[in-house]
Amino acid sequence: MSAAAAGGGEPLCRQVPVCPGDCLYAGVARLTRTLHEGLRELGMDSRLEKVAGSDIPDACSRLDHVVAMTESAAHRTLDLVEDGRAVADALHDVRQHLALPCELARGAAQPEVLLGSEQMVEEAEFRLRAILTALSQAQEYQDLSGQLIRRVIVLVRNVESTLLELLSAGGFQSAPRLPIYREQAGLAGPAMPGAGAANQDDADRLLASLGF
């Protein structure tokens, strides 16, 4: 929008020589009218209505779906981890069954085969348990990515609300007023790369300095 279109080529304050507050309101009102007319001329009102009325809700639904899909995938993985734990428990039972034969074999001439088998089962059990623990921990991504996506959803819904209010105020349509969504006040959420948040060591040092 050109300066001439917005204010006849002159600074707004010079045209409306009243107090600074009135000057501001008059300027905003003029800009709003100009924007309103400009949007109508360009056919933008219907595009904005579409963005606010359907595109943004659709984007939020898709993000909700992403959270639901990752949650489902993480639960599926955790189900498999639990199945794996049952296998580790079975290996543990095998070791228990081998205990007595191994004890008896210690006095025999060549106990190595049996004792070696017991050791192999033990190593397999421990290795499997370590893998399952790592797999389980790796699913933490779902919580952290879910929290980040929910923040984006809140932000997008706020843009939607604001757009609908603007459209309504501009007389484009009788848009329903949506609530402004709010995050928990003051919480920063999951740390982003390079955001300068504390890691566990930093937190431990800080708490130690506080007497923890």
Place this chain on the structure above:
Amino acid sequence: MDKNIRILIVDDFSTMRRIVKNLLHDLGYVNTSEADDGKSAWSVLQASTFDLVVTDWNMPGMTGLDLLKNIRADARLAALKVLMVTAEAQRDQIIEAAKAGVNGYIIKPFTAVTLKEKLEKIAQRSVSAAA
């Protein structure tokens, strides 16, 4: 720490509740219950007795910090141990949790080793306080 203690796991993400429960089970703590935010945790705490609460911070309804403050303000629950497991990693937040009386603070993502260390530290401090 006594492996038979009753632990309440509080997190709005069901996957994280499950992960914490699995890790606790690996460490031998099998007496666990779950709640999906501070409000439901508060109801559970009113109805049953627990020895430890492992809670997230950022949850709808009632945050983990408000749950902690409620616990410390309640005569029956004031001595309950609270371990916060959260993605909130700002210095001011850690200090706020410490001032509210948290017993341990773990930043997500975390490992089984970190969880084990913090539980042991809470147990140690309990023993020292009792001596």
